[in-house]
Amino acid sequence: MKPFVKWFGGKTETTEAAQGLDSDNIPSHVAVIMDGNGRWAQKRGLPRIAGHHSGMKNVKKITMAANDIGVRVLTMYAFSTENWKRPKEEVDYLMKLPLEFFPKEIEELIANNVQIRMTGWPQDLPDYTLKSIQDAIDQTKHNDGLILNFALNYGSRKEMLSGVQQLVRDAQAGKVKPEEIDEAMFSRYLLTDPLPDPDLLIRTSGELRISNFMLWQLAYSELWFTDLCWPEFTERHFYEAIQEYQRRARRYGGL
Template sequence: MKPFKRWFGSKPEGEELIQQLDSDNIPNHVAVIMDGNGRWAQKRGLPRVAGHHSGMKNVKKITMAANAIGVRVLTMYAFSTENWKRPKEEVDYLMKLPMEFFPKEIDELIANNVQIRMTGWHEGLPDYTLKAIQDAIDQTKNNTGLILNFALNYGSRKEMLRGIQRLVADVKQGEISGEEIDESLFSRYLLTDPLPDPDLLIRTSGELRISNFMLWQLAYSELWFTELCWPEFKEHNFYEAIQEYQRRARRYGGL
């Protein structure tokens, strides 16, 4: 196994684990369901929003950890279409986090050549949330390194239904024929286009489900679960997930 020797930006924690990784088998796209912020806070006698604040600070750490080993895309599931059902106070707090996160971290993200993107629907999001995200997207659009993609106001069933509706409309208008429809073409109608499908999905907090997240895109992704809540998931835990990924054989239905 060829050890990893390149560095991108400052060295994160877990350098010893990095050196054990095979640099020829780094997942191109890692998706993360950042779960357990509220439970982490409640266990410590804190309000749930305190957990979301700690979770926000952890985003940069894991971004730098992914950047250090050459991951090309890191998608963070930040807010689902179902999360609107949560208490208004909590939702309002979550909507304000981009206003705190990006101004504080944008300089370091730019210095590390990170590009910000968003996957999800704008409708329903407050103007101040969208402005904070769009400003970050604009400031990093020319960066060529790691893509930090936030899945915000995102739900996979809605994504696929909207994609089917657009596809049907294009067929009716004669822009494509029914015979042309295949997996590759349908993928172009999803919000994640043109990103590659995730190679690895990480979910924190011990839940063993994917919660309406990238149902189409995760068809052949490796899944890795941990009991750790998101605020306590550190760089060395991320590298442990990469190690486990590298121990697996991806056969895609073959032998």
């Protein structure tokens, strides 16, 4: 077992939470449901949008923590297809967060070889949101380090139905034979292709559900829940989730 050492300003400091991490057993893909921003703010007498702003700032911290230990893909559930039901003021604010996040953080993300991607339906997003995200994708497309993947305007049931519809169209066109369809082929019809399935799902705020997030891809993922709201979820908590992941035996239905 190889412990990780975290760097701070040129000095090495082995953090308590990272000491026990096995460098040979780091999850390749970690998915995060960043829940509890609004509740975190309301408990402090602040408007819900203040929680979203604090949550946005936390994205970079956890991204760097994941990058430090060799996670290859970090998918953040930023906005679901169901979140459009929220008050217009809150939705409008959420749509403007990429305009603040990327210009402020893009240089450090590039310096750390992070590649930005997006999983979701762009059609419903405002033009200014799409432009901000696309600019970040373009600026980082040659990076080959950690993939920071934002699930934005994403819903898993819609994703699977869309995949099935395209698969049926391809079958009707003679491009696919029914007997050729298997799990690997179906996965290629999903929005997450070609990313690997998540090894670990983290959800904050105490909710114990998946909320229409990567229902197909999470079939054998380890699930880790915490009562902490997303703005108070720190690098130490992230490492604790990785430690718990490493203590579990992943049998995939075997013994």
